Amino acid sequence: MTSPSQILVILYAYLRLSRDSDGSASIDTQRSAYESWMDGSEFQRWLAELGVTRDQVEVREYVDAGVSGARPLELRKDMRRLMHDVEQSRRLDRAGVIRRMMIGWKLDRYARSVSEFLRLTAWGEAHAVRVATTDNTINTSTPTGRMVAVVLAALAEWERDLIKDRISDGHATRRAQGRWGAGRAPFGYRIVRRDGAAYLEVDPEQAQKVCAGVSELIAGGTVASTARTVGLSEPQWRRLLKAPTLRGQRNHKGSLVLAADGVTPVQFAEPVISAAELLAVRQRMLNLATGVDRAPRQETPRCAEMSTCYRCAGRLNGGTSDKGVPLYRCKAGHVTIYQETLNGRVEEEFLKVYGRFAEVDIHLEGGNDLSAEMVEAQEQAARIGAQMATAGPLMLTTYEEMSANLEAAYAALLAAHDPEVREVETPTGRTMGDAWAASDEAGKTRLLRSMGLRVVLHPKACTDRLDIDWVREDPEADAAEEAAEQAV
Structure with missing residues (x-):
């Protein structure tokens, strides 16, 4: 039989705080509470039943700061450590001289759901650990105490759900009223207070x-x-x-x-x-x-995107020879040519075909694009349709009126919608040859692209390695060019 002098009491003090700023339930408040409780009658009565003194009590403190009570026990760092220490001490206590008690400030420090608290009490029974609170409302050493604990845990869970519902309802009300809920304002806006609201x-x-x-x-x-x-x-x-x-x-x-x-x-x-x-x-x-x-990348050669390989029809890329001379190169390695050679030949053809034509400045006129407003109206129409599908007779009239108003607004948008943008050509007073001479590398690339340049590079064995063509995508412009050429 174990004598009282051999008994060691281990008091596992569990302290938890959801937010660091929660002054009413601060860690210091909880620590003071369990230290005062140790001098109180409830704890002293238990020690007397065991026949031990205060000197035989070892206090071990476990603190979970910034941890919600709704979080599972095993996911709280210090609660997990506490449970491990209890289990390890029980394994090592082969003589059965250790008595264990877990103390918390109030029930909600342990858990805020009935299921988690029941798990804790079941674990305590399995490892001979009493679970108690400093306000003496919880003591799982008796059937009555366990019943009271379950009832209080259910009330704590109910209270937490009520708080969550109130917060959710408050957020929903603020959103419906166009008020700002909480947090920093999004970029582009600032928070102002009117009538006591944000x-x-x-x-x-x-x-x-x-x-x-x-x-x-x-x-x-x-x-x-x-x-x-x-x-x-x-x-x-x-x-x-x-x-x-x-x-x-x-x-x-x-x-x-x-x-x-x-x-x-x-x-x-x-x-x-x-x-x-x-x-x-x-x-x-x-x-x-x-x-x-x-x-396109800046290092792309002038005619690269308009030039292809005769064999694989792949676009020519830039590159350099072993001596560092810039090249056009087929990606598959079928053909290569010096950039200077291809560029020079293309320039010669461009000036010969287009050099004498007048350069025109193309700018956009007209165009009343209301597509964005029409998309918003279509989205609203879809929402009205969804509501009408489930609406009763009372609300159906309201949605029909909204639908009629939206139809009228959409018809007005449709009538004013003129998305076609017209190109207007204005002579610049210089020729295409003058424009070529005044352009930088990027400008020359744009001129060649606007004229529809297409180059096919053939192998070195061919007499003429370059097929150069101008493929215009504007039939009216092509017809105008043909008329101009016939008039010359």
Whole structure:
């Protein structure tokens, strides 16, 4: 039989805090509570039953800071360490001289769900560990104590669910009213308070940067380069452009936040950019992602993208000979030619065919592109249709009125929509030969591309290695050229 003098009591003090700023349940508060509890009657009565003194008590403290009570026991670092230490001490206690108790401030420090607390008490029974709280509401050493613990755990879980529901309802109400919930304002906006609530309004300085970045991107820039203009990282800028934020709207859980009618987007603030600009930006990003609008590398030779190999029809790339002389080279290695030779021959042909023609400046006129507004109207029509499919007789009339108004608005958009952009040619007063002489390397490439240059390179054995042709894609321009040639 074990004598009281041989008994060792181990008190496992478990302290948990969800947030470091929670002053009402701070770690120091919990520590003071269990130290005071050790001097109280409940703990002293238990020691008296064992026949031991306070000197035979060893306190081991375990702290989980910044850990939610809803988190499973095994996923809390110090709770996992506590459970391991208990199991190890029980294995080593072959003489059966150790008595164990786990103490926490209140029940919710252990767990905020009934299932997790039941798991803890079952584990405690399996390893001969009493589970108690400093307010003496929990003591699993008796059947009554275990019953009270389960009831209180259920109440704690119910309270947590109520808090979650209140928070969710509050967020939903703020979203429906176009109010800002919490956190920093998105770039381009700032938080203002009206009538005791938070709202968003356009930040003029940030909005100016956004508009500059959007204009550069639409004009041919890249996401990376325009991100520097705006002052954001590339991922931040990309996320902002993909979201409806710059239109003064918001997504929630991947879906656009809508008003109570389930159709109209909630407007949280004034738009920073127009619907047409947002559509153009997204099309530009799509083109960059698919390579449609990707700029050629600077080192690409003048005629590379317009020249092919006779054998494999592959495009000629740039390269150099063993002596460092620039070449055009078939990727498969079938043919090569000096860049100077091919460029010189192409220049000669260009000046011979087009050099005497007048250069014209082509600019765009007209065009009233309302496609972005029409897309938004179509999306709203889809939302109305979805609501009408399940609406009762009372709401059906409302949705029918909304549908009629939307049809009228869409008809007006359709009538004003004129997406065709007309090219207007204005003579510059110089010839194509003059334009060639005044152009840099990139300009000469553009001139050759506009005239539809096509070059096929043949092997060295051929008398004439270069087939040069001009394939224009504008029949009207071709007809005008033919008429001009016949008139000469």
